[in-house]
């Protein structure tokens with residue numbers, strides 16, 4: 001199955017306790033599709049960049065068989081720019097700069113070659129843009145996955161609710177789940193979010209793993225304890241990319257297979273945090289991924305003889 005991805009393709013400047021970058025390649029759609037390319041899934045991006053966006057980065061994406069026909073280039077415009085600084089615990093960060101630039105008047109266009117995508121992954125963007133992509137698909141996708149953030153809850157609540165109502169799987173962090181539902185307990189939060197539309201609710205807990213909720217069932221996984229955590233930027237997007245790509249690859253949207261997809265997403269995200277930006281993700285092989293999934297298995301399997 002094909003995976004259509006909507007989201008930012010961006011420049012990021014990142015500061016962590018371990019170092020600092022100038023403008024480097026970033027953006028939600030970039031991380032998502034790089035992750036899906038490790039699984040060999042046919043994916044395509046719908047996004048927009050400015051005339052300042054390097055051809056070398058576009059080539060890097062298309063060399064990985066990522067369809068970039070849906071990336072509009074506004075020659076006279078500037079690419080979306082985000083800058084953030086992480087605190088010492090790496091769990092929280094301050095956004096220093098957000099320059100929306102060409103994303104401000106983005107009118108997404110889906111290339112014909114991606115109109116038949118069965119899985120639609122709506123990366124973090126204005127919910128109005130996410131909704132318009134869903135509406136522009138001539139064939140309704142079989143699965144709609146939504147990533148969003150507290151920023152849109154504060155600034156675009158009504159249209160976000162409309163978008164969530166049309167979503168099958170929502171992926172948010174614990175703080176966002178609490179804000180969206182008004183509940184502190186994550187179990188109660190997930191129950192409330194189900195009533196807004198999504199049959200599947202994923203709640204990410206950073207270095208504490210993730211939870212999947214569906215029809216009263218809960219699946220929980222830890223995050224891999226890593227020796228090196230260098231830069232968490234894009235971890236959530238990489239997670240969503242690994243998750244969505246596994247579902248597109250297998251074509252199986254059952255709860256059991258979503259459990260597997262969550263493991264794939266987490267394993268993939270564990271690579272992203274090891275280096276700045278997309279640097280590590282760009283070199284991950286299928287073999288690396290298999291080994292890391294095995295690490296997950298070893299970490300979580302045990303027997304108890306009483």
Ligand code: AMP
Nearest residue numbers: 008010026027028082233234235236237
């Ligand atoms: P994450 O660390 O998973 O939250 O994702 C970080 C990526 O999101 C960065 O590469 C940014 O370029 C991108 N990003 C940050 N803020 C926004 C925004 N308001 N809209 C779209 N993309 C954003």
